[in-house]
Amino acid sequence: MTTPVDRPHLDTEQFRRQAHEIVDWMADYLRDVGSRPVQPTAEPGAVRAALPAAPPLAGEPFEQIMADFERIIVPGLTHWGHPGFLAYFPANTSPPSILAEMLTATIGAQCMSWNTSPAATELEQVTMEWLRQMAGLSAEFTGVIQDTASTATLVAMVTARDQALGRLDGSTAGRLDLLTAYTTLEANHSVPKGMRLAGIRPGHIRMVETGPENAMRPEALRLMINADRAAGLVPAAVVATVGTTGSTAIDPVPAIAAICREETVWLHVDAAWAGSAAIVPELRWVFDGVDDADSVVFNPHKWLLVNFDCSAYFVKDRAALLGSFGASAEILRTAHDDRVVNYRDWGIQLGRRFRALKLWFVIRSYGVEGLRAMIREHVRLGRLLAEWIEGEPGFELIAPATLGLVVFRYVGHADGKREVRRESFDAMNRTLQNRVNATGRVFITGTSLRGNYVLRVALGHLSTSEADVGAAWELIRTAARAH
Amino acid sequence: MTTPVDRPHLDTEQFRRQAHEIVDWMADYLRDVGSRPVQPTAEPGAVRAALPAAPPLAGEPFEQIMADFERIIVPGLTHWGHPGFLAYFPANTSPPSILAEMLTATIGAQCMSWNTSPAATELEQVTMEWLRQMAGLSAEFTGVIQDTASTATLVAMVTARDQALGRLDGSTAGRLDLLTAYTTLEANHSVPKGMRLAGIRPGHIRMVETGPENAMRPEALRLMINADRAAGLVPAAVVATVGTTGSTAIDPVPAIAAICREETVWLHVDAAWAGSAAIVPELRWVFDGVDDADSVVFNPHKWLLVNFDCSAYFVKDRAALLGSFGASAEILRTAHDDRVVNYRDWGIQLGRRFRALKLWFVIRSYGVEGLRAMIREHVRLGRLLAEWIEGEPGFELIAPATLGLVVFRYVGHADGKREVRRESFDAMNRTLQNRVNATGRVFITGTSLRGNYVLRVALGHLSTSEADVGAAWELIRTAARAH
Numbered sequence: 001m002t003t004p005v006d007r008p009h010l011d012t013e014q015f016r017r018q019a020h021e022i023v024d025w026m027a028d029y030l031r032d033v034g035s036r037p038v039q040p041t042a043e044p045g046a047v048r049a050a051l052p053a054a055p056p057l058a059g060e061p062f063e064q065i066m067a068d069f070e071r072i073i074v075p076g077l078t079h080w081g082h083p084g085f086l087a088y089f090p091a092n093t094s095p096p097s098i099l100a101e102m103l104t105a106t107i108g109a110q111c112m113s114w115n116t117s118p119a120a121t122e123l124e125q126v127t128m129e130w131l132r133q134m135a136g137l138s139a140e141f142t143g144v145i146q147d148t149a150s151t152a153t154l155v156a157m158v159t160a161r162d163q164a165l166g167r168l169d170g171s172t173a174g175r176l177d178l179l180t181a182y183t184t185l186e187a188n189h190s191v192p193k194g195m196r197l198a199g200i201r202p203g204h205i206r207m208v209e210t211g212p213e214n215a216m217r218p219e220a221l222r223l224m225i226n227a228d229r230a231a232g233l234v235p236a237a238v239v240a241t242v243g244t245t246g247s248t249a250i251d252p253v254p255a256i257a258a259i260c261r262e263e264t265v266w267l268h269v270d271a272a273w274a275g276s277a278a279i280v281p282e283l284r285w286v287f288d289g290v291d292d293a294d295s296v297v298f299n300p301h302k303w304l305l306v307n308f309d310c311s312a313y314f315v316k317d318r319a320a321l322l323g324s325f326g327a328s329a330e331i332l333r334t335a336h337d338d339r340v341v342n343y344r345d346w347g348i349q350l351g352r353r354f355r356a357l358k359l360w361f362v363i364r365s366y367g368v369e370g371l372r373a374m375i376r377e378h379v380r381l382g383r384l385l386a387e388w389i390e391g392e393p394g395f396e397l398i399a400p401a402t403l404g405l406v407v408f409r410y411v412g413h414a415d416g417k418r419e420v421r422r423e424s425f426d427a428m429n430r431t432l433q434n435r436v437n438a439t440g441r442v443f444i445t446g447t448s449l450r451g452n453y454v455l456r457v458a459l460g461h462l463s464t465s466e467a468d469v470g471a472a473w474e475l476i477r478t479a480a481r482a483h
Numbered sequence: 484m485t486t487p488v489d490r491p492h493l494d495t496e497q498f499r500r501q502a503h504e505i506v507d508w509m510a511d512y513l514r515d516v517g518s519r520p521v522q523p524t525a526e527p528g529a530v531r532a533a534l535p536a537a538p539p540l541a542g543e544p545f546e547q548i549m550a551d552f553e554r555i556i557v558p559g560l561t562h563w564g565h566p567g568f569l570a571y572f573p574a575n576t577s578p579p580s581i582l583a584e585m586l587t588a589t590i591g592a593q594c595m596s597w598n599t600s601p602a603a604t605e606l607e608q609v610t611m612e613w614l615r616q617m618a619g620l621s622a623e624f625t626g627v628i629q630d631t632a633s634t635a636t637l638v639a640m641v642t643a644r645d646q647a648l649g650r651l652d653g654s655t656a657g658r659l660d661l662l663t664a665y666t667t668l669e670a671n672h673s674v675p676k677g678m679r680l681a682g683i684r685p686g687h688i689r690m691v692e693t694g695p696e697n698a699m700r701p702e703a704l705r706l707m708i709n710a711d712r713a714a715g716l717v718p719a720a721v722v723a724t725v726g727t728t729g730s731t732a733i734d735p736v737p738a739i740a741a742i743c744r745e746e747t748v749w750l751h752v753d754a755a756w757a758g759s760a761a762i763v764p765e766l767r768w769v770f771d772g773v774d775d776a777d778s779v780v781f782n783p784h785k786w787l788l789v790n791f792d793c794s795a796y797f798v799k800d801r802a803a804l805l806g807s808f809g810a811s812a813e814i815l816r817t818a819h820d821d822r823v824v825n826y827r828d829w830g831i832q833l834g835r836r837f838r839a840l841k842l843w844f845v846i847r848s849y850g851v852e853g854l855r856a857m858i859r860e861h862v863r864l865g866r867l868l869a870e871w872i873e874g875e876p877g878f879e880l881i882a883p884a885t886l887g888l889v890v891f892r893y894v895g896h897a898d899g900k901r902e903v904r905r906e907s908f909d910a911m912n913r914t915l916q917n918r919v920n921a922t923g924r925v926f927i928t929g930t931s932l933r934g935n936y937v938l939r940v941a942l943g944h945l946s947t948s949e950a951d952v953g954a955a956w957e958l959i960r961t962a963a964r965a966h
Binding site for chain 2: 010011012013014015016018019020022023024025026027029030031040042044045046047048051053054055056057058059060062064065069072073074075076077078079080081088091092093094095096097098099101102103104105106107108109110114115116117118119120122123125126129130131133134147148149150151154158161174175176177188189190192193196197198199201203301307308309324325327336339340348349350351353357360361363364365366367368369370462463
C-alpha cells in the first residue's frame with residue numbers, strides 16, 4: 001500500500017496526544033474563565049494586524065498554532081461562558097454538550113438524509129419528540145433542528161408565503177408583491193428580516209401597535225389585516241413573540257391565534273429565548289395558546305445548555321413545510337424514502353451537522369428535573385436582582401423580571417438630577433453601561449424600549465451564582481454613584 | 484457563595500476526565516473506522532426503537548450515556564470518514580479541524596458582531612482573505628463564511644432578486660412575480676431550491692439546455708433571456724456550476740459572464756465541490772472567468788479538510804449584500820460599527836459559530852502546499868481509476884475524470900448482453916451498486932445523467948490511498964462479473 005501524500009496530521013496517535021493536550025486547555029479554560037476580562041480591550045484591527053496577510057505555504061507544527069491561539073486569539077475573545085457575561089442572551093455550552101460536539105466533529109456525519117446517517121436522523125426524531133413533551137406542546141407538532149431561530153423564522157415565512165400564494169389565482173396568481181406580514185417593533189430583528197428575505201415587500205411588513213407591556217395589541221392586528229384586505233392585499237403571516245429580547249414581553253398568542261385562524265394567516269411564534277421556560281410546569285404559561293399556532297421555535301442553545309447551534313422548530317403542517325423545502329434529485333433518492341424522514345427537505349440546507357447528539361447528551365446528563373432546576377434558579381436570581389433594583393433610589397425597573405431577564409435604567413440620585421431630559425437619561429445609562437463593562441468583570445448590553453435607552457441583565461449561565469449577580473449589581477451601583 | 488443548583492456536570496475536573504476518555508474513543512475511532520461497515524444494515528426505525536419514548540426525569544451518569552452511544556448510535560451511523568466512503572462528496576474532518584472544533588465548542592463564542600467576539604470576526608476576515616488568495620480570485624471579492632453552499636446560493640439569489648427589484652418602477656415596482664432565473668438540470672438541487680426560496684416563481688426558473696459535456700450552452704441562455712425580456716419578464720440571476728455533482732461538468736463561465744454583464748443579471752457560480760481545486764496552480768483553470776461573476780461559493784468542508792460546516796462565499800458588491808441582509812437593532816449597535824465588520828449583516832443567521840478557527844488550524848497545519856498535494860493525489864487516483872475502467876470490457880467511462888470524481892456505468896459483458904435496453908442498463912447498475920454497497924466495505928452512489936443511471940466514485944478523503952481505490956475497483960469488477 002502506498003502512502004501517497006506526506007500527511008503527518010493523519011497520524012492518529014499524534015492526534016491523540018494533541019487532543020489530550022487540548023482537553024487540558026479546555027478544562028483549564030472552563031475553570032478559570034471567570035478570572036479573564038469578559039471582553040477584550042483591543043482596538044479593531046489588532047488581531048488582524050497580528051496575523052500574516054498570506055497563508056503559509058508549508059505546514060506548521062501544532063505547538064506553534066496553539067501558542068498563537070493562546071497569544072493572539074484568546075485575548076481577543078469575548079468570553080460568552082464567563083460568569084459575568086450578562087449581555088444579549090446566555091451563552092451556549094455545558095460540559096456534556098461539549099463532549100458531544102467532540103464526538104460530532106470526529107464522526108463528521110453529514111445528516112442530510114436518513115441514508116447518509118440513519119442513527120443521526122432517528123436520534124433527531126427522538127430528541128425533538130422529547131423536547132416537544134418537555135415543553136408541553138401539542139402532539140400535532142413535529143420537530144426539526146434548525147441552526148438558528150433566524151433560519152427557523154425564515155423557514156416559517158417561506159412556508160407561510162407559499163401557502164398564501166397557493167390560494168391566489170386568476171389575476172393575482174403568483175403575485176408575491178401583494179402579500180403582507182405582521183409583527184411588532186419589539187420582535188427580534190431576525191423577524192422582519194426573515195419576512196423581507198422571504199420576499200415580502202418591505203412596505204408590506206407591518207409593525208402592529210404594542211400596549212404598555214410591549215406586547216402586540218390583537219385588536220390593532222385585526223384592524224391592520226382588515227385594512228390590508230380592503231386594499232386588495234393578502235395577509236400571509238403573523239409572527240408573535242414569546243419573551244422579547246428587550247423586555248420579556250409576551251404577545252397574547254391565544255387572541256392572535258384566533259384572528260389568524262379566522263383569517264387563514266400563518267401564525268409563527270418566536271420563543272427563541274423564553275420558550276425553554278415551558279419545560280418548568282409553573283412556567284408553562286409562556287406557551288399559552290401556542291398549540292393554536294402553525295409553528296413555533298425555541299433555542300435549546302439559549303437556555304437549555306446545548307452548544308450553539310441548535311434551534312428547535314416545531315410545525316404542524318408537515319406537508320406545507322415539505323411543499324416549500326422538499327426537493328428530490330436522483331443522487332439523493334434511496335430505497336427507504338417512503339419509510340424515513342429526510343431532514344434535508346425540512347429546511348434550507350442540504351448539508352446538516354449531527355446536532356441531535358448534543359441535545360441527547362444534555363437532556364440525559366441533567367435530566368428534565370436538572371434542567372428545570374436550572375431555569376428555576378435563573379428566574380429566582382432575576383427576581384432577586386429586580387428586588388434590589390426596586391429598592392435602590394435612582395434606579396427604575398422597566399419591566400417585570402418574569403424569566404431571568406432584568407431590564408432597568410438609572411435615573412439619577414434624589415439630588416434633583418431626576419429632572420433631566422430623556423436624552424440625558426439615555427446618555428447617563430450608556431455611560432453607566434460603558435463604565436461597568438470597562439471593569440472587565442461583567443458585560444451588560446442596553447437596548448431601546450419605547451424610545452428610552454435601558455439596560456439589561458440576562459441570566460442564564462450554568463455558572464452564574466447568586467454571588468455573581470450580587471457582585472454585578474454592586475458594580476452597577478458603584479458606577480452609578482460615581483456619576 | 485451559594486451553590487444554587489445541584490450541577491454535577493459543571494465540575495471541570497470531572498469534565499476533564501470525561502473529555503480525556505472521549506479523546507481516546509475519538510483517536511481509536513479515527514484509527515479503526517476502516518474496519519467498520521461503512522453503512523449500517525439496520526432497518527428504518529431500529530435506532531428509534533432502541534431509545535426511550537420520553538426523556539429521563541433524573542440525570543444519568545456519563546458512563547451510561549457513552550455506553551448507549553457506542554451500543555445504539557455508532558452502529559447506526561454511515562461512516563463518512565471511512566476510507567471506503569466514495570459516495571456523494573468526500574467527508575469533512577481532519578485532525579487539526581477536529582482539534583479546532585473542540586476549542587470552538589468550549590469557547591462557545593457567538594460571532595454575530597465584531598463586538599461579540601472581535602478575534603473571531605478578524606480571524607474570519609484573515610482566513611477568507613487567505614482562501615481568496617489561495618484560489619486565485621480577484622481582490623474585488625470579499626469573503627464570508629456561510630454554513631453551506633445551499634445557504635450561500637440562497638444568499639446570492641436573494642441579493643440578485645433585490646438588485647433586480649431595485650431596478651423596477653412604475654407599474655412593475657415590487658413585481659417579484661416577473662423575475663426569472665437560469666441554471667441547468669445538472670446544477671445541484673440546492674440551486675433551483677434557492678431560487679424558489681428567494682421567491683422566484685417555480686414557472687420562472689429556467690433550465691438552460693446543456694451540451695454533450697453536460698455544461699450550459701451560453702447561446703441557449705441568451706435565447707431564453709431574450710425570450711423572457713420579450714415577454715415582459717425580468718431576468719434576475721444565473722447560476723453557473725463549476726464541477727457538477729453528476730459529472731464534473733463545468734459551465735462556460737467566461738461566455739456566461741459576458742451575457743450576464745450585458746444583460747445586468749447577477750451571476751453566481753456554484754463551485755461547492757470543485758472550487759477547492761483552484762488552489763492548485765495547474766487546476767486553477769476551474770475558475771476561468773469567475774472573476775467576472777458577481778459571487779462564487781466553494782466549500783472548504785468538502786475538499787479542504789475543514790469540518791462541516793464551512794462554506795466560503797465570495798461577493799463583489801458588498802453594498803448589495805448588506806442591502807439585502809443588513810439590519811440594525813439598538814441592542815446590536817456598538818461603538819465600533821463604522822470601523823468593523825459585523826458578519827450578522829452578511830447572511831441569514833444572526834447567530835454564528837466561530838468557524839474561522841478550524842479553517843485557520845487546517846491551513847496552517849497542512850500549509851498551502853500540503854493541501855495542494857492532497858488535491859493532486861485525489862486527481863491522480865481519479866485518473867487511475869478512470870484508466871482501469873476504460874481498460875475493462877463491459878464498463879463505460881461516462882465523463883472525463885478531471886477532478887477526482889469518476890463516473891461510469893456497467894453495460895454488460897461481451898456475451899451479447901450489450902444489446903439490452905436502457906432500462907435494463909439502469910437496473911443492472913442499480914443492482915451492481917447495491918451489491919457493492921452490501922459488502923460494507925465501500926459506499927458508492929449513483930445518479931441520473933442524460934437519462935441514464937450511472938455510478939460515481941468520489942475521491943477526496945485524507946485517508947483514501949491507491950490501495951483503497953484498487954480494492955474498491957476490485958469489488959466493483961467482481962460484483963459485475965457475478966451479474
